[in-house]
Structures are given as structure tokens and as C-alpha cells.
Amino acid sequence: MSSRNFKQLLKDLILDYYTPSNDKKFMTCKACKKNISRGNAQAHKSNTTNCVDHLKIKAHSFLYAEYKEKKTILKMEEIEHEATRAESAKTNRDCRNKIFFQETLSTCINKTQKWGTDDNRAKKLDKLVLEMIAMGNYPFTIANETGFLRVINFLEPRAALKSDKYYREQLDPTYGAVKDKIKEIIKAAQFISFTTDVWTNKSSTTSLMSLKSHYVVPEKMTRLKVILAATPLHDNHTSEYLKGKLQNIIKDYETMSSCNFKQLLKDLILDYYTPSNDKKFMTCKACKKNISRGNAQAHKANTTNCVDHLKIKAHSSLYAEYKEKKTILKKEEIEHEATRAESAKTNRDCRNKIFFQETL
Numbered sequence: 001m002s003s004r005n006f007k008q009l010l011k012d013l014i015l016d017y018y019t020p021s022n023d024k025k026f027m028t029c030k031a032c033k034k035n036i037s038r039g040n041a042q043a044h045k046s047n048t049t050n051c052v053d054h055l056k057i058k059a060h061s062f063l064y065a066e067y068k069e070k071k072t073i074l075k076m077e078e079i080e081h082e083a084t085r086a087e088s089a090k091t092n093r094d095c096r097n098k099i100f101f102q103e104t105l106s107t108c109i110n111k112t113q114k115w116g117t118d119d120n121r122a123k124k125l126d127k128l129v130l131e132m133i134a135m136g137n138y139p140f141t142i143a144n145e146t147g148f149l150r151v152i153n154f155l156e157p158r159a160a161l162k163s164d165k166y167y168r169e170q171l172d173p174t175y176g177a178v179k180d181k182i183k184e185i186i187k188a189a190q191f192i193s194f195t196t197d198v199w200t201n202k203s204s205t206t207s208l209m210s211l212k213s214h215y216v217v218p219e220k221m222t223r224l225k226v227i228l229a230a231t232p233l234h235d236n237h238t239s240e241y242l243k244g245k246l247q248n249i250i251k252d253y254e255t256m257s258s259c260n261f262k263q264l265l266k267d268l269i270l271d272y273y274t275p276s277n278d279k280k281f282m283t284c285k286a287c288k289k290n291i292s293r294g295n296a297q298a299h300k301a302n303t304t305n306c307v308d309h310l311k312i313k314a315h316s317s318l319y320a321e322y323k324e325k326k327t328i329l330k331k332e333e334i335e336h337e338a339t340r341a342e343s344a345k346t347n348r349d350c351r352n353k354i355f356f357q358e359t360l
Contacts, residue, residue, distance in 0.1 A: 006074060006075075006077075006078045006081075009074055010048070010071065010074065011048055013067070013070055013071065013074065014027070014048045014051050014052070014067075016067075016070070017029065017030055017031070017051070017055060017063055017067065018030060018036065018051055021035055023035075023041070024038075024041040024042075024043075025037060025038055025039075025040065025041040025046075026038060027051055029051075029054060029060075031059075031060055031063060032059065032060075034054070036050050036051050036054050037050050038050065038051070052064075052067070055067055111158075112157070112158070113158065114158055114159075114160045115158050115159060115160055121159075122159070122160065125152075125156075125159055125161070126161075126162060126166075126167075126170070129143065129161065129167065130167055130170055130171060131178060133167060133171065134171065134175050134178040135178055137210075137227050137230055140164035140165075140167050140168050140171075141164050142164075143161055143162065143163065143164045143166075143167055144163065144164055149161065179252075182226055182228070182253075183253060185226065186213060186215070186226060186253070188217070189213075189215035189216075189217075190215075190218070190263075190264060190267070191215060191216075192213050192214065192215045193213070193214045193215070194211060194212065194213055194214070195211075195212050195214065196209060196210060196211050196212070196246065197209070197210050198233065198237060198242070206232050206233075207232065207233040207237070208230050208231065208232055208233065209230070209231055209233055209242065209245055209246075210227060210229065210230040210231075211227075211228045211229050211246060211249045211250075212225055212226065212227050212228065213225065213226050213228055228249055228252075228253060229249045229252070231245055231248075231249060233245065264329055265303070265326065265329060266303055268322070268325055268326065268329065269282070269303045269306050269307070269322075271322075271325070272284065272285055272286070272306070272310060272318055272322065273285060273291065273306055276290055278290075278296070279293075279296040279297075279301075280292060280293055280294075280295065280296040280301075281293065282306055284306075284309060284315075286314075286315055286318060287314065287315075289309070291305050291306050291309050292305050293305070293306070307319075307322070310322055
């Protein structure tokens with residue numbers, strides 16, 4: 001029933017404009033009553049070519065236009081029908097080729113049974129939750145929040161989260177790993193700005209102070225921010241006390257606070273040169289000459305030849321500008337080292353100083 005004979009439909013379409021005559025070899029035009037030959041009296045041997053050609057005459061032009069439109073609609077229906085048949089046939093083949101097995105009872109139970117404590121998937125989930133708490137500075141009680149539990153249950157009904165007490169006990173090694181990763185990320189920053197804030201946690205009446213770093217990734221020109229710490233405050237919020245807390249946080253990230261001035265000097269040369277396709281060379285922006293860096297590997301390359309090239313008479317103004325920028329960087333390096341030494345001395349003094357409460 002679903003296999004439609006479109007050739008027969010096209011033959012039947014001509015009956016909108018013709019009627020069979022007494023002589024089965026002919027069809028009578030409804031418009032002009034003229035008999036048109038069908039080629040043969042037998043139905044399976046007859047055709048509609050002459051009938052269609054007759055509709056093409058000028059007197060029947062509007063009938064022929066109508067016939068063509070109906071024929072186009074039939075053709076479109078035929079294409080859609082064939083596409084549907086092909087898709088249905090493919091689906092049937094796939095179903096025949098697919099082998100179905102009845103699941104065992106143990107498989108069905110495993111699909112709904114909660115993960116055990118020693119299950120590797122449960123351990124992986126606990127690790128991810130710990131990393132989320134450490135990176136986002138979330139409270140441990142998030143593990144007991146109804147909304148968070150609903151999300152986990154939707155994603156994996158077999159997952160069973162631990163209590164906030166468990167995550168408190170397990171956080172130390174995770175916190176250390178995240179902190180090391182943050183140190184590694186911030187090493188790439190050339191310049192860093194800091195913001196800090198002090199607030200009171202209403203749920204535990206504990207005062208906290210945070211330190212957040214802000215820097216720009218030069219290659220992508222995107223601004224990034226990283227929370228370095230949120231430390232509790234147990235004393236009066238005097239300027240000296242807060243200063244000491246901030247210095248302690250920065251000391252923890254001493255690898256971050258130690259700026260790489262050698263790298264800054266290397267990067268300074270990029271104001272006057274562009275890297276060439278051959279990584280061993282740099283192209284002078286002023287004269288387009290390729291200058292050797294000594295080695296194609298970045299950590300072994302140097303800028304000696306590039307600086308020497310700037311000393312030529314034609315680039316004297318550029319060399320003077322370079323020396324001025326280099327002097328400014330050197331001053332910043334000296335100030336930075338002096339600040340670090342002063343901070344270290346202050347911390348030592350605080351550790352060695354003994355405080356006594358005065359008597360009444």
C-alpha cells in the first residue's frame with residue numbers, strides 16, 4: 001500500500017483534461033472536443049505523449065501551465081516518498097543487525113546501587129569536590145547543600161557525597177596541590193596588582209582577610225584574577241597587624257613575588273625586533289635585517305647581537321631609547337629587592353620579639 005505508482009498517477013492526471021472516447025485508442029479533449037491518439041487501444045501499451053503535446057497549443061496554454069504545476073507537485077511528493085522509504089528501510093536493516101541481550105540481575109542492581117567508599121569513581125568525585133572547594137574558596141558546608149546534592153544526584157544517581165567533616169580532614173593535601181598550581185600559573189605574569197578585603201563570616205563570627213591577584217596575559221590580552229588566600233584574623237584589625245598578615249601571605253608565594261628581571265630585559269628587545277620564521281633570528285623593525293640570537297631554543301637564546309646592532313649610527317636614537325628603558329627596569333629591580341629584604345627583616349623581628357601584657 002505504501003508503494004505508490006507515480007507513473008500511473010501521471011497517466012491519471014491527464015484525465016483532468018481528457019475523457020476516454022468510445023474508441024479506446026483515442027482520448028477526447030474536454031476543451032475543444034478533439035480526439036487525440038493514445039498510440040494503442042490496450043491500456044498497458046498506451047501513452048499520454050500526444051495528449052500532453054496537444055495541451056501545448058496556444059489555445060490551451062493556460063491548461064498546459066496548470067498541468068505542469070500539478071506534475072511538479074507530484075514529482076516533489078515522489079521524491080519525499082522515496083526518501084521516507086529509504087530511511088525506513090535503513091532503520092529496519094539496523095534493527096535486524098542489532099543483537100539484543102537481556103541484562104543480568106547483577107547488572108540491573110549495579111545501575112542503581114550507590115558507589116562504595118573504595119570505588120574509584122567515588123574517589124574521583126571526592127577529589128573533584130575538594131578541588132572545587134579549594135579553587136572557589138567555597139565553605140565546606142556546600143557538600144550538605146540541598147541544591148548541590150540535587151545537581152549531583154541528577155548527573156549521577158549512584159554517587160554518594162561525603163559530609164563536610166570528611167572534606168575538612170582531606171583538604172590539606174588538595175589545598176597544597178592547588179596552591180602549587182597557582183604558583184606555577186602566576187610565574188608567567190610580568191606585572192601583578194593586588195586587592196584585599198576584610199569581612200566577618202556571620203555563620204561563625206570569624207573575621208577573614210583575602211588577597212586577590214590581578215594580571216594580564218600579554219599573548220591573549222586577557223585579564224585574569226586569582227584568589228591567593230583567605231586567612232582568619234584573631235587580633236584587633238590594626239594597620240600593623242593587617243600589614244603583617246599580608247606580608248605572610250605574599251611570603252608564601254615568594255616565587256611569585258620575585259619578578260624575573262632577566263626575562264623582562266629579554267622582552268624589552270621586542271620593542272625593536274620581531275621574531276622571524278627561523279627562530280634563531282630576530283628581524284630589526286627599522287632596517288628589516290635578520291640578527292642572530294645565538295640559538296633557536298628560547299632558553300638558550302640571547303639578545304647580545306640584537307643590542308649590538310642597535311649601537312650602529314643609523315639606529316643611535318633607538319639605542320638611546322633602549323638604554324633609558326633598561327635603566328628604569330634596573331631601578332625597579334633594586335627597589336623590588338630592597339622591599340623584599342625589608343619585609344624579610346620585619347618578619348624576623350616580629351618572630352623574635354616577645355610581647356608582655358602590662359600590669360594594672
